[in-house]
Amino acid sequence: MRMIASIAEWFDHRLQLAAPIREAAEHPVPRNTASWWYVFGSAALVVFLLQLATGILLGMVYVPSAGEAWNSLQALNHDVTLGWFIRALHGWGSNFMVAIVLIHMMQVFLFGAYKFPRELTWIVGVFLLLMTLGMAFTGQIMRFDQDAYWGLGIGASIASRVPVFGPAIVKLMLGGPIIAGATLSRFFALHVFIVPGSLIAFVALHLLMVLKLGINEWPMPGRIVKRATYESEYHELTKKDGAPFVPYAIWKDMFFAAFILLAIGACALYFGPFGPTGRPDPTIIQTVPKPDYFFLWLYALLSLLPPSLETPVLLIGPALVIIGLLLLPFLSGEGEKSWRRRPIAVLTVLLIAIVLGTFTHLAEYAPWSPHMNAWSSDPVPDGMLQRTTALERQGALVFQVKQCRNCHLLGESGGERGPSLDSVAARLTQDQLIRQVIQGGGNMPAYGKNLSPAETTALVAFLETLHPSGQAPARDASRDLVTGDGAQR
Amino acid sequence: MSNETMLTRRGLLMKVGILFNGLVGVALAVPIVQFLLSSITRGRADGYLSWVSLGRVSEFPEGETRLATFRNPYVTPSDGKTADTACWVRRIGGEQFQIFAVNCAHLGCPVRWFPQSGLFMCPCHGGAYYRDGSRASGPPERGLFEYPYKVEDGQITIHAGELPTPGPGASLDRGRTSCA
DSSP states (O other): OHHHHHHHHHHHHHHOOHHHHHHHHTOEEEGGGOSGGGOHHHHHHHHHHHHHHHHHHHHTTOOOOTTTHHHHHHHHHHTSTTHHHHHHHHHHHHHHHHHHHHHHHHHHHHTTTTSTTOHHHHHHHHHHHHHHHHHHHHHHHHSOSHHHHHHHHHHHHHHTTSTTTHHHHHHHHHTSSSSSHHHHHHHHHIIIIIHHHHHHHHHHHHHHHHHHHOOOOOOOTTOEEOTTTHHHHHHHHHHHHEEEHHHHTHHHHHHHHHHHHHHHHHHHHHHOOOOOOSOOOTTOOOOOOOOOGGGHHHHHHHHHSOHHHHHHHHHHHHHHHHHHHHHHHHHTSSEEOOGGGOHHHHHHHHHHHHHHHHHHHHHHHOTTSOOTTHHHHSOOOGGGTTTOOHHHHHHHHHHHHTTGGGTSEETTEEOOSSOOOTTHHHHSOHHHHHHHHHHOBTTBOOOGGGSOHHHHHHHHHHHHTOSOTTSOOOOOHHHHHHHTOTTTO | OGGGTSOOHHHHHHHHHHHHHHHHHHHHHHHHHHHHTHHHHHHHHTOSOEEEEEEEGGGSOTTOEEEEEEEOSSOOTTOGGGGEEEEEEEEEETTEEEEEESBOTTTOOBOEEETTTTEEEOTTTOOEEETTSOEEESSOSSOOOEEOEEEETTEEEEEEOSOOOSSTTTSTTTTOOOOO
């Protein structure tokens, strides 16, 4: 024991770090901040350290070359001992990190922790969020498969829409004229050097400010933040009702961080690594690229925005969000901290959560995408063909062969791009059906050039049979009057 | 206190030192920036685009649309399969062609050709195009990108080499003239 103490003393005589570390560890924090609500920041840090460690391990095997990356991922998954597990830890760690950073940000926002004097801590935090998302996106590129390849194409297409500089930005981003070797190499540099390096520096700044300015006290309704008095009030609070951070508060951080690591490990063990999906070969076009979980909402947004709004929203939207986040501590740097007295803040968080949740849910089954194989894999339900004429059956065949099914539901299966046609005859008359098929409209292509008159007649005859049993098909009363067959029907 | 206004020898040397470092910094920054922007400037100098053969005209039946592949004219040693590119070749008749990029004009996903319905469909966000490449439905704001082409000695060649993107000026068919 004495020897350890003397070795430690030898080092500290030269490093002189023991005193500042002790001071930092034992700095007093308000007692009520030793709460389970205050554990997300430290958990994000611990997951970041896990990402650094697993990332370095993966870097020992991964080959950042467009020709070899996919093979090296296969080797990691199948040949290298426990390579699959390290990949899974890194992948799941990334998902957890984005989630924890978002929860941390939400908690900081709702607890008013961004107000005076912690404005800069918040601003650095906003950059940390952007870098975390940047790591998630560039990490998806490292998993160099079909999703990564076409994801880069989507990124390039968005970047190309920047006025004037678009084409130059695309070449800068891709490192050349196409998505190829240079592209992967520069995203590798971003993912392992540039962004993590900045992350480490910004995390250090963020932590330094937390230490210097003190942890945000538990917000009490009615306790108003004023620039003139806040710091002395906070000082008073930590003096009167403070406790040393170690060990009074830190044990909750440690428990939560260990729990999160355990959860990441369990997910990695149970679900395994993410991909890689198919080989990144641009000549294989039978692919349905989808972004990773945290960008699914964007995928939905890009499908649902009206075309005319898309470019402005894509280019101006992110800038507005970032500026808004950066300005937040200056717009409401004083005043009420407690979420109980900040209904707009609570509603904003709820609105954003619901919007992102809804878009993510929609993107999971992508109703806007045609089902490319529905026409050949989903048969017309038997019930729809019973007691039909030869012409109507011919129409059902046209319906399948002309791939109407790719965008239209029949029974339970088919695409959802267009409306379900189960009861289309109750909505549209024969004339309207013919017009819709031939001219298209309302987001449906015109099939006039691609259907012979006989095919159109058969198809419409089939569509006219699609109505609920108790409901008559729609018909044009005036037409009956003119043609004189109203009495016969 | 009189030292404050006086220029000391050390003060002067420090200022000269800052100036010296500044000059060296600028001198180094020039090649660094040139290196960083080389993927843009190289495109300007000798261009990424050139004429690439897709094969013999007879390989493409009249009235049909077929997938063709070509090796991008500009490659680097680490490109692997990523320098292979696909395109849709529609032979209208004779030497009349339309060569479409596979990249959707919305956000670049690969469109698939369905001869039965005469449509190109995009799997990502639901864009659809008619057989002549014009927009049929969905989010794209324009038709499919077309490569300029020419037919020489029974070979069909296209002017290609850059990823087609929907932004201004980047489209392949800017100022497109029929080369046939």
